[in-house]
Amino acid sequence: MNPLIAPSVLASDFGNLQAEVEMLNKSQADWLHIDIMDGRFVPNISFGFPVLEAIQRHAKKPLDVHLMIEQPEHYIEQFRAAGAENITVHYEACRHLHRTIQQIKQTGAKAGVALNPHTAVQLLEDSIADLDVVIIMSVNPGFGGQKFIENTYRRVEQLKELIVARGSKALIEIDGGVNQQNAPKLLAAGADVLVAGSFVFTASDPLQTIADLKHVIVH
C-alpha cells in the first residue's frame, strides 16, 4: 500500500505561506504536518495559533499537529479549535500520558504520541491500543534539515511488532530526514506515514517530489 505523505510546513516559505499551502492542496500529500515548538521542550521556537489558523483557512487536507512543547495538556482544546485533525504530544513531555491521550480523544481529534530517538518503543506497551498515530522521531526534535538516524529502522520494526501484538490500529509516522533513499527501507520496516520537510521544500519540483515519495517502490 502507498504511504501517507505529510509534508512539514516548517520547511516552507513563510513569506508565501498561502501559496505553499495551495501547492500542497494540489499535491498528492495526504496531511499537512505542522510543527509547534516552544523553546523549552526543544531548543527552537516555530509558530503558534495565529499561523496555524492561517494555514487552516487555506488548507484542504487534514492538519497533523506535532506538539514539541512542555505541558501540552494546557493547550489541547485550543489546538483542536485552531484546526488540528491529529494532535500528537511527546511521551517525554507528558507526566500523565494516559490522561492527555483521553483529553485529545475527547476533543474529537486523532491522538498521537511521539518518541524521541532515545525513548524505548516498549514504553508505549500500555498506551498503544488507545493511539491513532505514533511518531518515531528519526532526528532529535527541534530543527528541520537534520541527518536521519539509522537505528530508526529497528525502532519501526519493534513498534510494528507491538502494534500487531496489542491489536492496535495506530499508524507509524516517521519524522526527520526522510528522503527518497530511506523511504523504501522505512516502509519495509512497517512505516505508514512519511513526514518530509526539507526534502520537499528544497526540491526544484515539490509536487513531483511528493508524488515520488507517495509512489516509492519498496524493495
Ligand SMILES: O=C(CO)[C@H](O)[C@H](O)COP(=O)(O)O
Ligand atoms: O519535527 C521536525 C523537527 O523537529 C520536522 O518535522 C522534521 O525535522 C522534518 O523536517 P526534515 O524533513 O527537514 O528533517
